[in-house]
Amino acid sequence: MICDAETGFPDHLSVAIVGAGPAGIGVARVLRDLAIPDVWVFERGQIGQSFRDWPKETRLLTPSFPGNVFGVTDLNAISFDSSPGWSLRSEHPSGAAYAQYLDQAADMFGVNVQCGIDVRAVEPVDNAFKLETSRGPVTADYVIWACGHFGAPTDAGLLGSELGRHYGTVESWDDIEEDEVFVIGGYESGIDAAIGLAQKGKNVIVLDRGAPWLDGDKDPSRSLSPYTQQRLDTFRRCLSITLLPDVEVIALEQEGSGAHILAADGRSWLSDGPPVLATGFVGGTQRVSQWFEYGEDGVPLLTAQDESTAMPGLFLVGPEVSHQGHLFCFIYKFRQRFAVVARAIAARMGADTSVLEMYYENNMFLDDLTCCDDDKCLC
Ligand SMILES: Cc1cc2nc3c(=O)[nH]c(=O)nc-3n(C[C@H](O)[C@H](O)[C@H](O)COP(=O)(O)OP(=O)(O)OC[C@H]3O[C@@H](n4cnc5c(N)ncnc54)[C@H](O)[C@@H]3O)c2cc1C
Numbered sequence: 001m002i003c004d005a006e007t008g009f010p011d012h013l014s015v016a017i018v019g020a021g022p023a024g025i026g027v028a029r030v031l032r033d034l035a036i037p038d039v040w041v042f043e044r045g046q047i048g049q050s051f052r053d054w055p056k057e058t059r060l061l062t063p064s065f066p067g068n069v070f071g072v073t074d075l076n077a078i079s080f081d082s083s084p085g086w087s088l089r090s091e092h093p094s095g096a097a098y099a100q101y102l103d104q105a106a107d108m109f110g111v112n113v114q115c116g117i118d119v120r121a122v123e124p125v126d127n128a129f130k131l132e133t134s135r136g137p138v139t140a141d142y143v144i145w146a147c148g149h150f151g152a153p154t155d156a157g158l159l160g161s162e163l164g165r166h167y168g169t170v171e172s173w174d175d176i177e178e179d180e181v182f183v184i185g186g187y188e189s190g191i192d193a194a195i196g197l198a199q200k201g202k203n204v205i206v207l208d209r210g211a212p213w214l215d216g217d218k219d220p221s222r223s224l225s226p227y228t229q230q231r232l233d234t235f236r237r238c239l240s241i242t243l244l245p246d247v248e249v250i251a252l253e254q255e256g257s258g259a260h261i262l263a264a265d266g267r268s269w270l271s272d273g274p275p276v277l278a279t280g281f282v283g284g285t286q287r288v289s290q291w292f293e294y295g296e297d298g299v300p301l302l303t304a305q306d307e308s309t310a311m312p313g314l315f316l317v318g319p320e321v322s323h324q325g326h327l328f329c330f331i332y333k334f335r336q337r338f339a340v341v342a343r344a345i346a347a348r349m350g351a352d353t354s355v356l357e358m359y360y361e362n363n364m365f366l367d368d369l370t371c372c373d374d375d376k377c378l379c
Contacts, residue, residue, distance in 0.1 A: 002047070002106055002113045009040050009114050009138070015345060016131055016140035017041040018119045019284070021050055022331050023318035023338075024146035025102055026078035028111035030342035033355050039111070041146075042133060044118035047106055048099030050150035056172045057196045059092035060084075061188065061225040062330060071363060075332040078105060080362035092227065122288050124311065142345050144315045147284035156279040158184070160252035163259040164277040167193055173200050178273035180205070182261055184249050187212045190278030191228050197276075198239035205269070207261065211245035221327040283320045292316075304369060305344035306337055315341045323369045336366035343367075 003009070014036055017024045020043035031039045046052060062075040064085030074083035076098070084093055084101040093101070106113050118134040122143055129143045153168040155161030167189040170176070173196040183193045186208030194204045213232060217223040224232070235241060248264040252275065261269045285292055285300050291311035292300040299322040301309040306321055308314040319329035321337055328334040339359040346353050359365040 001110075002103075003115065009112070010038055011138060012128075013038045013040050013138065013140040014349065015039040015142045015144060016119075016129070016138065017144040017146055018122075018131075019043060019146035019148060019318075020047045020102070020106070020113050020115070021146065021148050021318070022048075022078045022102060023148065023334060024144070025106050025109070025111060025113070026335050027144055027146065027317045027338040027341055028113075029079050029105070029109040030338045030356075030359070031345070032109060032111055033358075034342055034346045034351055034353065036342075036346060036349065036351060041106075041111060041113040042117040042119050042131075043113060043115045044134070046099070046115050047113060048095075048102035050148050051095035051099040051102070053150065053168070054095030055167075055170045055192075055196060056094065056096065057199070058192055059094055059227075060098060061092070061220075061227045062332060063091050063227070064088070064093060065091065073332075073362065073364065075330075076101075078102070078331065078335055078338075079109070080359070080364050082108070120287070122291065122314070124291075124313075129313065141349075142313050142315065144317055144341060145285060145288055146317045147287070148318050149281040149284040149320060152282045152284055152286055153277075154280055154282040155277055156185075158249060158252065158277070158279065160254070160259070161277060161279075163252040163254060164275045166277045166279070168281065170276070173197050173202075176200070176202070176273065176276075178258075178271075179203060180272060182207060182269060182271045182275040183278055184208075184261070184275050185278030185280065186210075186243060186245075187278070187280070188224065188228055189280070190276075191224060191232055193276045193278050194241050194243075195231050195235050195239075198235055198241050203240040203242075205242045205244060207244050207247040207249055207263070207269075209246065209248045211243070213243055214245075219327070221329045221333070284318070285316065285320060288314070297322075304340075304367075306341050307344065315345070317341055326369075336364060339365040340367045 020041045024041045064076045066083035066086035073080045076084045088097045121132040123130045153166040180203040183206045186206045197204045215223040251262045253260040258272045293310045321328040
């Protein structure tokens, strides 16, 4: 059931899932397969809101291909029986198209989603949780936090960052008027911005403290995806994209309607308009950060069931999940943990978990984290 803010939901839930992106809808589906009652997904915008908010030219990096029946689930699918490649007829769907896939998936899976509900706080009360929402309080035995990180752009501590515009706030590269545009940050979003702008005829200069476009790490969570690399190789030949490595940008200073970009080594550039900040996103757990412990690298510390080490009953799904230095930040990675979280909750509720066999059979259940100790899951 997919509802807007005017319709109702019970006062007490067994499981409250916060966020209706691929993580929230995906884990709700597993709980539905386990026949857990009173599971609701709360979403402050619409299903797939982060994807709806992408620049309209942006496409998914990971390719979609409907290999499901041969045991190779579409990389962008949130379940083993759906495929955005098949339903959208697209290998690299746009954000709007992917949100449409999520909409259809939520409907087909029969999960309860309440849109237009902002979850403002979560507090433990009497062996359960109280969620403060924009529609008033609701309690739940378990909470699954699935807020992603697109809604939390970071300026990475850049002085004068208000003179720039963050990648996450750009609706379309058509909206940028200047002929020459500086992009600060040269990883996925920075290169996506550079290509999007160059395709609109702009002269684009990308500044980065390193040279991510040369990084050869085997894990696509740590180096440019083949899709981005391929597009960059193609478009650099025919469009105006300059990549400047080893530039540690420390500040932006007002200069007319533009900005002076200052680097740590004394170099500077004059930008006619606001530079694009491709400086990334911080974790989506900010709003509930008091209920998580964080490692030195800033990742939330989780049990082997992806439960907060500081707050039993509070689980995390999505791109912020990390174990032994292995990042689960792509859909094809973090979907492997939906069944692990759902099994933990179902087992505590005394529910039969044998249905999860089909998740094992379909290669959608990574509970053996020792695979992250070596390179075999990265090759
Ligand atoms: C430009 C770009 C390209 C990408 N390309 C790929 C790709 O090709 N393949 C891939 O696997 N990944 C890709 N990613 C990463 C992918 O988008 C994320 O990993 C994915 O969106 C995470 O899913 P999620 O459900 O955890 O979070 P989201 O999709 O961000 O969903 C979180 C939802 O929670 C809602 N929400 C947040 N806070 C609250 C609150 N307090 N109360 C209620 N609702 C709330 C939001 O509105 C949102 O709808 C890309 C990311 C970007 C930015």
